[in-house]
Amino acid sequence: MNRPLHDFPGGLRLPGHKHISTSQAILRAVLPKRLYLPLHQHIGEPSETLVAPGDHVLKGQMIAKATDYVGAPVHASSSGTVVDVTLLPVPHASGLDAPTIVIETDGEDRWVDRTPITDYAQLDLSDLRNRIRCAGLVGLGGAAFPSFIKMNPGPHHRVRTLVLNGAECEPYITCDDMLMREQPQAILRGAQIMMHALQADECLVGIEDDKPQAIAAMSAAAAAFGAIEVVPVPTRYPAGGERQLIQVLTGKEVPSDGLPPDIGVVCQNVATAAALQRAIDAGEPLISRVVTVSGGGVRTPRNLEVLIGTPMHELIEQCGGYHNAAQRLVMGGPMMGFSLESDSVPVIKATNCVLSLAADELDVGHATLPCIRCGRCAEVCPASLLPQQLYWHAQAKEFDTVQSYNLFDCIECGLCSYVCPSHIPLVQYYRFAKTEIWAQERNKRKADIARQRTEFRAFRLARDKQERAARHAAKRAALKDAGAGGTRQAAIEAARERAEQKRMEQTAELNAARDAKIAEVKHAIAAQTERQEAAPTSKTVDAVTSSSNRETPDNQ
Amino acid sequence: MFAPETASPHVAQNAGVSRLMLDTLYALIPGIVIYVVYFGWGVVINIVLAITAALTAEAVMLRLRKRPLRPFLLDGSAILTAVLLALALPPLSPWWIPVLGCLLAIVLVKQLYGGLGYNPFNPAMAGYAILLISFPIEMTRWTAPNTLIEQGLGLFESLQFSLYARLPDVVTLDALTAATALDSLKTQVGLGEPVAAVRATSPIFGAAAGTGMELVSLAFLGGGLWLLYRRVIAWHIPAAMLVSLAVMAAIFWGWSPDRYASPLFHVAGGAAILGAFFIATDPVTTSTTVRGRLLFGAGCGLLTYVIRTWGGYPDGVAFAVLLMNMAVPVIDHYTRPRTYGHDTGRGS
Numbered sequence A: 001m002n003r004p005l006h007d008f009p010g011g012l013r014l015p016g017h018k019h020i021s022t023s024q025a026i027l028r029a030v031l032p033k034r035l036y037l038p039l040h041q042h043i044g045e046p047s048e049t050l051v052a053p054g055d056h057v058l059k060g061q062m063i064a065k066a067t068d069y070v071g072a073p074v075h076a077s078s079s080g081t082v083v084d085v086t087l088l089p090v091p092h093a094s095g096l097d098a099p100t101i102v103i104e105t106d107g108e109d110r111w112v113d114r115t116p117i118t119d120y121a122q123l124d125l126s127d128l129r130n131r132i133r134c135a136g137l138v139g140l141g142g143a144a145f146p147s148f149i150k151m152n153p154g155p156h157h158r159v160r161t162l163v164l165n166g167a168e169c170e171p172y173i174t175c176d177d178m179l180m181r182e183q184p185q186a187i188l189r190g191a192q193i194m195m196h197a198l199q200a201d202e203c204l205v206g207i208e209d210d211k212p213q214a215i216a217a218m219s220a221a222a223a224a225f226g227a228i229e230v231v232p233v234p235t236r237y238p239a240g241g242e243r244q245l246i247q248v249l250t251g252k253e254v255p256s257d258g259l260p261p262d263i264g265v266v267c268q269n270v271a272t273a274a275a276l277q278r279a280i281d282a283g284e285p286l287i288s289r290v291v292t293v294s295g296g297g298v299r300t301p302r303n304l305e306v307l308i309g310t311p312m313h314e315l316i317e318q319c320g321g322y323h324n325a326a327q328r329l330v331m332g333g334p335m336m337g338f339s340l341e342s343d344s345v346p347v348i349k350a351t352n353c354v355l356s357l358a359a360d361e362l363d364v365g366h367a368t369l370p371c372i373r374c375g376r377c378a379e380v381c382p383a384s385l386l387p388q389q390l391y392w393h394a395q396a397k398e399f400d401t402v403q404s405y406n407l408f409d410c411i412e413c414g415l416c417s418y419v420c421p422s423h424i425p426l427v428q429y430y431r432f433a434k435t436e437i438w439a440q441e442r443n444k445r446k447a448d449i450a451r452q453r454t455e456f457r458a459f460r461l462a463r464d465k466q467e468r469a470a471r472h473a474a475k476r477a478a479l480k481d482a483g484a485g486g487t488r489q490a491a492i493e494a495a496r497e498r499a500e501q502k503r504m505e506q507t508a509e510l511n512a513a514r515d516a517k518i519a520e521v522k523h524a525i526a527a528q529t530e531r532q533e534a535a536p537t538s539k540t541v542d543a544v545t546s547s548s549n550r551e552t553p554d555n556q
Numbered sequence B: 001m002f003a004p005e006t007a008s009p010h011v012a013q014n015a016g017v018s019r020l021m022l023d024t025l026y027a028l029i030p031g032i033v034i035y036v037v038y039f040g041w042g043v044v045i046n047i048v049l050a051i052t053a054a055l056t057a058e059a060v061m062l063r064l065r066k067r068p069l070r071p072f073l074l075d076g077s078a079i080l081t082a083v084l085l086a087l088a089l090p091p092l093s094p095w096w097i098p099v100l101g102c103l104l105a106i107v108l109v110k111q112l113y114g115g116l117g118y119n120p121f122n123p124a125m126a127g128y129a130i131l132l133i134s135f136p137i138e139m140t141r142w143t144a145p146n147t148l149i150e151q152g153l154g155l156f157e158s159l160q161f162s163l164y165a166r167l168p169d170v171v172t173l174d175a176l177t178a179a180t181a182l183d184s185l186k187t188q189v190g191l192g193e194p195v196a197a198v199r200a201t202s203p204i205f206g207a208a209a210g211t212g213m214e215l216v217s218l219a220f221l222g223g224g225l226w227l228l229y230r231r232v233i234a235w236h237i238p239a240a241m242l243v244s245l246a247v248m249a250a251i252f253w254g255w256s257p258d259r260y261a262s263p264l265f266h267v268a269g270g271a272a273i274l275g276a277f278f279i280a281t282d283p284v285t286t287s288t289t290v291r292g293r294l295l296f297g298a299g300c301g302l303l304t305y306v307i308r309t310w311g312g313y314p315d316g317v318a319f320a321v322l323l324m325n326m327a328v329p330v331i332d333h334y335t336r337p338r339t340y341g342h343d344t345g346r347g348s
C-alpha cells in the first residue's frame, strides 16, 4: 500500500554504520555472576527496594516497587541471592552513583510463578494497564518512560493512531532492526494489545527504508493482523524522533506545549511492543532486552539479548573485547548517547546500544572557531529552530531571549553540532541554558511562594486590624447612645446592628478576597510544579508524559 | 579508563571552516586561469600582493587582540577575502591598491568588528568600495582583453608597472586599457544610441557580454556549480540573485530593448556570476535563515541591476552586497522559521 508520506524540516542522511552489527543473529548473552539493578531506570522517582541482603530471589520477582505515578518497579533478572543494596555507578549522564541492588546469580535461572493472560480482550482496560505497569515496562527506545501511562491518554483524548517506532535513525544502533527481522510476530502482537488498550483504529509501523529485511519481515507478518500497516519512511536522521516520525506518517505536528494524544496519536517503540507481548502473553516482566554492541572499538559488533543488570564489560567481552583503537564508551547512539567513564556500569532498561568508538570515528581534535553564521545548523534543524541564535544568546546567558527563540522545542538531536563547520558544541550550550533556566524557575518558585506567604500575612494582619476597628466603632457608638435618654435602648440596638452588619459585610468581603488569594497561590504553585516536572521529559525524543495523566492516576 | 564526560554528539561532519574556504578557493581557480589568459599577469600580481597584505594584517591584528594565530591564519578566510578583492580590481593596478584594499578589509572591516564571524560587512566588497570611492581613476582603469591589444605585458613588465608604474617604451597606458563592456554600454546608450548598435560597433563586446570577461564568468559559473555540488554553498543565494537580476533585466529589456541590455548580458557581464556564487554567499555577512537567504539574494540581484542601470557606477555588485549586508538583521528578524509544533492550529 502506498501511503502518502509527509516531510519534516531539516534532517540529514548520516553514515549509518549499521551493517557492521547486523551480520549475525541476536545472541543470548551469558548469565553474569552478578547482576546490578539500579532502583532508578526510568523517568520519575526512584523505586523503593523490597529486598535486603541475604534474601533469595527468583527470576522475575519484583524487588523494588514504584513510589510515584511516573515510576516503574524493578524485577530480578535471574534467580540468586541479594548480596548488597548500595550506591554504585550507574549509566547516567550525571555520572553520579545511585542505589543499586546487587544479586549474585545461582545459575539456575529459576522463574517466579508467572501468570499469563489468556485473553487480554476480556480484561478491564485499567487492569490491562496495571499489568503493564507491574511488569515494569518502560519505553525501550532510550527514554524509559513508563509505558502504561502512554496507554492511558485520559478521557479527553481519543487516540486514533498508534505509531510504532521502528525507524531506528541513530547510526550504529540495530537492536530494533534485528528484533523486527527475528520477532515480527511478537512485535505486532504487542502492537495489537496496545491498540486494544488505546482503543485505537489503526497502527502505523514506521521503519526507515535502509532496513529492507526488517520491512519485509514485518510486512509479511502484518498481513495477518488487520489495521496494522508497515510504512517505510525515508532514511533521514532524526526520522525516529517521536515528533518527527508522527509528522512523517500523519502530516500532523504535536503542539509545542502538548503531547501526541492531543492530535490523536500515541507513539511506542517496537521493542516496547515486543516486551509488552511477553508481559501479557507469558506473564514475564521486563528483565531483558536486545542491546547493540558496536563501534570501531569493539572486535565483533553484534546484537545480544541481555539481562537487565549485566555489567557492560561482559557484553564487550562476548563481542571479542576491545579493539586497540577504542577511545570512548557511549550508551546510546553517537548523536544523542552519553559517554561513560567506566564499562563496569550495568545495562539498564534504557540501554539500547553500547558503543565503543575508535579515534577515527570521533569528533576530536577540532579547534572550536567562532560561528561564521553559515546557517547550516538552521538548515538541518528538525524543529525549525535557529540554532545559531540559540547559541548566541545561551552563551551570553540571555535566558529570556533564548526562550523566545524556543529553546525548549530543541529535541537535542545533535544535528546542528554535527554539521557546524566551526565545531561549536552547540547542544552543550542548550543543555546548559535549559539547566540554568530550570534552576532559576525553581528559585523563582520558591521566592514566589515566600512572597505570596508574606503578602498573605500582611493581608491577614490588615484584615484583623479592620475587624478590630469595626468592633471598636460599634462599642463607641453604643456608649455614645447610652447617654441619650428615652429611645436609648432602641438606639443602642440599632447602632449595634449597624456595626454588626458592617462588620459582617467587611468580613465577608475580606474572606472572599482571602479565598481568591489562596486559590491563586495554590494555582500558581500547582502550575509551576507541573511545568517543572513536565519540562525535562516532554521534549525528549521518545518520551511522553502528560500532566492530565498525572491527575488521573490509574490503579495506584 | 575512558575519557570522562564528553557530550553528544560524538561524531561530526568533516567539513571545517578551513575546508570550506579551501574548496571555495579551488573553485575560483578555473576562472582565475581564464582571467589571466585574457587580461594578463596583473591578475596574479594583484592576488599575490593581496594575500600577503591580508595575512600580514590578520596576523598583526590577532597579535594585538591577543588571539591565537594558528587557527585563525589557517582558517583560510583572510586568503579568500584577499583573492576576492584582487579579482575585483583592475588587473593593471599599482601595488598599493591591492595592499591598501586588503589592509582596509582585514583591519577595519573584519578585525575591528571582532574578527572571523563578527563582521557585518563583506570585507572584500567593503575594501573594494572604499578603494573605488577614494581612487576612482586607478579603480576604473580597466585592462583591455589581450585579443584587442597589439602587445600585452609579460610577467616582468606587469610587475614593473605594479611596483614602479613603469611601462615598456613602446607601450602607452591608453593602448592597454579600455572601458568595460558594462561601462561602454552605459555611456553610449546614455548618448542615445540603441543597445544593438553599440554592441555591434565595439570589439569589447563578445557573444554574451564583454569579450574575455564572459568566458571568465563562465568559468566562475563552473566553479560555483561545483561548490553547490560539494554543498559548500547552498543554492538559495546564487539562484535568487541571478534570477532577480535576470527578471529585472527582462522586464526593462522587454519594454525597450533599445535602451536596456538583455538579461543574458547582465548575468554574464561584470561580476554578476562571481558575486552570486562567491561573494554574496559569504556566510558571515548574509542572513542565517533559509527564507532570509532567498530575500538576501533577490535583493542583491535587484540592487545590482538598479545600480548598473541608473547608478553612478558601472557595476553594482559590490554596493548591492554591502547594502544587503546592512539589511541582514532586519531580514533575519522577519524570516524566523515557524518552530515545530507552534501555531499549528491545535485541534484536539
Ligand code: SF4
Pocket: A370, A371, A372, A373, A374, A375, A376, A377, A378, A387, A388, A391, A416, A419, A420, A421, A422, A423, A424, A426, B288
Ligand atoms: S553551523 Fe556553526 S558556524 Fe554555521 S551558523 Fe550554525 S553555529 Fe554558526
Ligand code: SF4
Pocket: A377, A380, A381, A382, A383, A384, A385, A387, A409, A410, A411, A412, A413, A414, A415, A416, A417, A426, A427
Ligand atoms: S539539537 Fe536542537 S537545535 Fe540542534 S538541530 Fe537538533 S533540535 Fe535543532
